[in-house]
Every structure is written in C-alpha cells, then in structure tokens.
Amino acid sequence: MKFSTRELYFLIEACEYRIQSSEKALESNELTDDEYSDIVNDKGMLEILLSSLKKALPNKPTVECISQQL
Numbered sequence: 901m902k903f904s905t906r907e908l909y910f911l912i913e914a915c916e917y918r919i920q921s922s923e924k925a926l927e928s929n930e931l932t933d934d935e936y937s938d939i940v941n942d943k944g945m946l947e948i949l950l951s952s953l954k955k956a957l958p959n960k961p962t963v964e965c966i967s968q969q970l
Contacts, residue, residue, distance in 0.1 A: 908957050915950040919943055 903911065922943040926936065 903956070905958060908953055912950060912953050912957075915946050915953065919946050919950065922946070 922939050925931070925939050926943075931939070
C-alpha cells in the first residue's frame with residue numbers, strides 16, 4: 901500500500917500520540933497485569949509501525965521536522 905507524504909505525516913503523528921498515551925497509562929498504578937501487558941504489547945507494535953512509516957518518508961526528516969510541517 902502506498903501513502904502520500906501527507907498521509908505518512910498524519911499516520912506518524914497518530915502513532916506518536918498513541919505511544920505517548922501508552923507511556924502515560926503505564927505510569928498508572930491502577931492497571932491490572934493484563935491491562936499493563938496489553939499496553940506494553942500495543943506500544944511495541946506502534947513503535948515498529950512508527951519506525952516503518954518514518955523510513956517510508958522522502959528524505960527521512962526527524963520527528964521535530966514532522967511536527968513543524970503538520
């Protein structure tokens with residue numbers, strides 16, 4: 901599947917947001933072991949996806965450049 905550069909930026913931003921959200925959730929002391937495990941697994945998948953999306957960008961800009969362009 902091919903995405904336009906704009907679509908890649910959108911997907912990267914969404915992944916970064918979900919990763920940050922996951923990190924905040926993991927700081928909570930109210931998670932069950934299952935919830936904690938699910939969040940860790942999801943975060944790992946998001947990090948892999950984020951890496952792949954960044955590699956697909958033309959000129960491979962940094963995260964800071966991506967945020968400024970959006």
